[in-house]
Amino acid sequence: MTRQVLGIDGGGTKCDAVLMAEDGTVLGWGRGGPAHGLYVGGDAVARSLHTALAGALASSTRAVDFIVCCGVDPRLDNLVGRQFATDRILSTTEYTIGLAAVLATHGIVVLSGTGSFVAGVRP
Numbered sequence: 001m002t003r004q005v006l007g008i009d010g011g012g013t014k015c016d017a018v019l020m021a022e023d024g025t026v027l028g029w030g031r032g033g034p035a036h037g038l039y040v041g042g043d044a045v046a047r048s049l050h051t052a053l054a055g056a057l058a059s060s061t062r063a064v065d066f067i068v069c070c071g072v073d074p075r076l077d078n079l080v081g082r083q084f085a086t087d088r089i090l091s092t093t094e095y096t097i098g099l100a101a102v103l104a105t106h107g108i109v110v111l112s113g114t115g116s117f118v119a120g121v122r123p
């Protein structure tokens with residue numbers, strides 16, 4: 001049986017969640033509202049997360065094997081951990097994911113969203 005990974009990106013304007021099989025097949029996708037504490041309160045973060053997860057998991061009939069969170073609000077990680085009652089969560093940054101996407105340990109990452117940044121690390 002193929003493993004399932006749930007990816008969650010909590011940002012200042014939206015919260016996206018995608019459920020994927022380990023071969024890259026998208027099994028479900030959902031979007032909620034803002035999920036960053038600088039822009040909205042804790043109740044709104046929880047509602048945004050719930051909406052995104054409901055969409056991503058709507059067609060799933062089994063447990064998620066692993067969860068990756070990329071959100072700057074620590075409440076997002078706490079809410080996900082409580083909802084799934086698991087410690088199989090990797091919480092990381094956009095920078096780390098950007099480098100991992102190209103299988104690199106050093107380089108420059110440029111992010112343009114509600115918040116923008118440029119960061120780099122040398123070998």
